[in-house]
Amino acid sequence: MAEYNRVSECVGLITLRNPPVNALSAAVRQGIVDTVQRALSDPNVKSVVICGQNGIFCGGADIKEFGSNMTGPPLIPMIHAIESANKPVVAAIEGSALGGGLELALGCHYRIAHSKARLGLPEVSLGLLPAAGGSQRLPRLIGVPAALNLITTGRHVTAAEALQLGIVDQVTDHNTVDAAVKFALSVAGRSLDPRRISTHPCPQQPDLDALFEEVMQKVRQSARGAIAPIACVQAVRAAATLPYAQGMERERELMATLFTSGQARALQYCFFAERAVGRWRMPSGARWDTSKPRPVHKAAVIGLGTMGRGITVALAQTGLSVIAVETQEKQLMEAKQAISGMLERGAKRRGVAPALDGVIYSQNIQAVADVDLVIEAVFEDIALKTKVFQQLSAVCKPGTLLCTNTSALDVDQLASETPNPELVVGMHFFAPAHVMKLLEVVYGPRSSPQAVATAMQLGKKMGKASVAVGNCRGFVGNRMLKPYIEEAFFLLEEGATPELVDQALEEFGFPMGVFRMSDLSGLDVGWRVRKGDGLVEPGTASGRSARIRQGRRYSPLGDLLCEEGRFGQKTGRGWYQYDKPGSRVARSDPWLHSFLGAYRAQHGLVARRIDHQEVLERCLYALINEGFHILDDGIAAGPEDIDVIYVSGYGWPRHRGGPMFYANMVGLAKVLERLEHYQQLHPEVPHLQPSSLLRRLVASGSPPIHKWGEAIKKLHSQL
Numbered sequence: 001m002a003e004y005n006r007v008s009e010c011v012g013l014i015t016l017r018n019p020p021v022n023a024l025s026a027a028v029r030q031g032i033v034d035t036v037q038r039a040l041s042d043p044n045v046k047s048v049v050i051c052g053q054n055g056i057f058c059g060g061a062d063i064k065e066f067g068s069n070m071t072g073p074p075l076i077p078m079i080h081a082i083e084s085a086n087k088p089v090v091a092a093i094e095g096s097a098l099g100g101g102l103e104l105a106l107g108c109h110y111r112i113a114h115s116k117a118r119l120g121l122p123e124v125s126l127g128l129l130p131a132a133g134g135s136q137r138l139p140r141l142i143g144v145p146a147a148l149n150l151i152t153t154g155r156h157v158t159a160a161e162a163l164q165l166g167i168v169d170q171v172t173d174h175n176t177v178d179a180a181v182k183f184a185l186s187v188a189g190r191s192l193d194p195r196r197i198s199t200h201p202c203p204q205q206p207d208l209d210a211l212f213e214e215v216m217q218k219v220r221q222s223a224r225g226a227i228a229p230i231a232c233v234q235a236v237r238a239a240a241t242l243p244y245a246q247g248m249e250r251e252r253e254l255m256a257t258l259f260t261s262g263q264a265r266a267l268q269y270c271f272f273a274e275r276a277v278g279r280w281r282m283p284s285g286a287r288w289d290t291s292k293p294r295p296v297h298k299a300a301v302i303g304l305g306t307m308g309r310g311i312t313v314a315l316a317q318t319g320l321s322v323i324a325v326e327t328q329e330k331q332l333m334e335a336k337q338a339i340s341g342m343l344e345r346g347a348k349r350r351g352v353a354p355a356l357d358g359v360i361y362s363q364n365i366q367a368v369a370d371v372d373l374v375i376e377a378v379f380e381d382i383a384l385k386t387k388v389f390q391q392l393s394a395v396c397k398p399g400t401l402l403c404t405n406t407s408a409l410d411v412d413q414l415a416s417e418t419p420n421p422e423l424v425v426g427m428h429f430f431a432p433a434h435v436m437k438l439l440e441v442v443y444g445p446r447s448s449p450q451a452v453a454t455a456m457q458l459g460k461k462m463g464k465a466s467v468a469v470g471n472c473r474g475f476v477g478n479r480m481l482k483p484y485i486e487e488a489f490f491l492l493e494e495g496a497t498p499e500l501v502d503q504a505l506e507e508f509g510f511p512m513g514v515f516r517m518s519d520l521s522g523l524d525v526g527w528r529v530r531k532g533d534g535l536v537e538p539g540t541a542s543g544r545s546a547r548i549r550q551g552r553r554y555s556p557l558g559d560l561l562c563e564e565g566r567f568g569q570k571t572g573r574g575w576y577q578y579d580k581p582g583s584r585v586a587r588s589d590p591w592l593h594s595f596l597g598a599y600r601a602q603h604g605l606v607a608r609r610i611d612h613q614e615v616l617e618r619c620l621y622a623l624i625n626e627g628f629h630i631l632d633d634g635i636a637a638g639p640e641d642i643d644v645i646y647v648s649g650y651g652w653p654r655h656r657g658g659p660m661f662y663a664n665m666v667g668l669a670k671v672l673e674r675l676e677h678y679q680q681l682h683p684e685v686p687h688l689q690p691s692s693l694l695r696r697l698v699a700s701g702s703p704p705i706h707k708w709g710e711a712i713k714k715l716h717s718q719l
């Protein structure tokens with residue numbers, strides 16, 4: 001709703017009230033329409049101020065309403081009525097003015113912002129465009145290039161940048177509403193014609209066609225199949241080339257296409273999923289809202305390899321004191337130099353001072369005696385990690401939380417080697433740890449809720465999408481990746497090439513296909529794991545039996561490449577070839593193609609034609625199937641957890657919502673039918689055997705994804 005008051009005798013003050021972000025719900029829109037009319041019809045009111053309660057102007061349209069039949073007054077005429085008013089209307093912007101919130105402000109005649117406010121048109125990140133006149137007014141106000149930048153990226157700008165761009169008229173460090181009221185009084189009675197943005201022509205721009213062509217090309221490249229950024233460019237083009245009314249019509253048409261698209265649904269799902277994972281719960285019943293995190297002022301990182309360095313930077317950038325420990329002097333000095341460089345570059349980018357003094361370097365593990373939390377990031381070796389944990393248990397003050405950054409080892413086993421297993425959790429960072437958004441917080445049966453709450457809160461402070469997951473081999477992300485990679489290997493055996501598989505996955509929207517990604521991360525990583533699992537055998541055997549290991553189909557292709565010293569980019573050869581070791585541009589490698597031919601001949605495999613559809617179904621449905629196993633096992637609390645992990649850490653295209661959302665969109669029955677089909681063709685591949693949860697969900701009528709939680713509970717209680 002919107003509240004109306006008269007202040008300073010002749011200013012009508014309208015306050016948007018819809019916690020937490022004053023979203024423009026039907027009730028708020030109705031409130032604005034009513035109160036604006038009231039202010040305009042009151043002869044004692046000379047000017048109007050619109051503000052939001054609780055220090056936030058407005059977070060935009062109410063995204064929750066998008067999925068339902070929208071009622072209440074529409075935004076466009078509401079904003080138009082404000083712009084057409086014959087009394088000055090001033091927006092008092094505190095906190096955020098985003099999306100429809102900024103569009104409302106652009107309909108006002110003046111905008112006053114608090115210095116800490118953020119403004120933006122983030123609709124593109126929800127699969128939409130600013131369709132309440134924003135795509136038409138902003139270019140008229142700030143020019144085409146700046147508007148294109150803001151609208152196609154959805155980035156939020158500070159009040160200072162907004163002032164510089166001309167979005168706001170004044171910035172204040174004081175009470176914004178008071179400043180806006182004072183301002184409103186000062187402009188009462190002035191002509192409003194020049195203040196109605198929709199009546200302005202777009203500022204002239206030389207060589208408009210070339211500009212739009214260049215931007216469109218850039219946007220198409222980075223969009224990876226997302227349609228909203230392209231529609232945003234088209235809408236701004238309409239602003240630049242058409243009269244306002246026709247531009248609005250084009251805005252409406254483009255929005256109509258986007259609004260009902262699967263992409264908008266997926267992106268809006270991601271928005272809520274990212275918030276839902278913060279409300280974590282464990283199978284024990286422990287939950288986010290009943291578990292109090294411990295304060296963390298001082299942290300330590302043990303082991304300053306690539307991961308440890310990134311973690312140190314991520315911690316220091318949150319303002320924590322960090323003790324960074326590396327036992328070898330040379331490595332410690334190298335790490336210090338690298339960490340300082342990363343901190344300096346990060347600070348420069350963010351326009352702040354680097355937190356160099358926040359990190360203390362030491363060769364001695366005793367230096368961590370008084371820290372609140374330790375993150376161990378030594379080499380992935382259970383014996384080594386166990387030793388470090390035992391040392392930490394002896395050195396640290398009582399109650400220090402012990403976290404392990406492992407991607408594969410058993411967190412429970414590690415915890416059981418310490419006197420206080422309740423203080424142990426996994427913190428699985430992704431490289432580079434100061435850049436990548438994802439953090440899996442891994443709890444074991446003995447991890448205390450407080451330990452989980454503390455790690456989750458620290459993750460949030462570091463700006464990570466933190467997801468609490470149970471302990472199992474590979475946790476959630478890597479566990480699901482295994483069948484995906486295995487299917488890609490099998491496809492090569494059956495006749496595909498790395499180029500074909502990668503192209504199908506990249507067209508789907510992954511930034512890199514499985515083979516280009518494997519070249520980037522290093523083929524030796526998986527080789528080491530497979531060796532540890534006793535799967536690697538000398539490469540001379542041939543025939544089907546050579547490709548069945550531990551009772552299931554196995555492809556030794558990756559092992560054979562490693563035996564050739566082809567570890568990917570770092571050796572200049574992998575699934576592709578590179579100009580030199582370390583170079584990043586992958587080129588097709590004729591050697592690899594003849595190697596595949598020889599391999600198939602040796603194993604009696606006849607290459608067949610494989611299309612993109614089969615690549616997608618085999619790789620993605622195998623991965624999704626593992627996701628259902630994970631849900632059934634209670635390792636992830638809900639599909640949102642899996643989807644946030646995949647979108648934030650594994651390059652799953654956000655406009656497809658994550659693997660479980662994608663399965664829901666494709667239809668669970670279809671996923672089940674295709675898995676059954678492939679399982680019949682490949683009975684020796686257990687990961688193609690449909691999960692029992694998937695079967696049960698289909699049998700119970702394929703409930704929509706937001707009802708899976710209930711369905712899973714019900715299905716479990718029936719077991």
Ligand SMILES: CC/C=C\C=C\CC(=O)SCCNC(=O)CCNC(=O)[C@H](O)C(C)(C)COP(=O)(O)OP(=O)(O)OC[C@H]1O[C@@H](n2cnc3c(N)ncnc32)[C@H](O)[C@@H]1OP(=O)(O)O
Nearest residue numbers: 021023059060061062063064096098099100122131132275
């Ligand atoms: C014809 C025209 C038709 C449609 C036009 C659409 C234009 C639009 O306006 S689309 C919406 C554009 N706005 C946004 O994208 C802003 C989204 N919100 C945010 O970026 C942030 O929430 C924030 C406003 C910057 C506040 O951040 P923070 O303080 O970190 O809080 P959160 O945890 O993010 O949010 C708190 C709580 O509010 C819910 N919420 C936030 N924004 C909206 C919204 N626009 N609609 C509905 N609900 C919103 C958010 O989901 C959180 O609630 P949970 O229950 O935790 O999910």
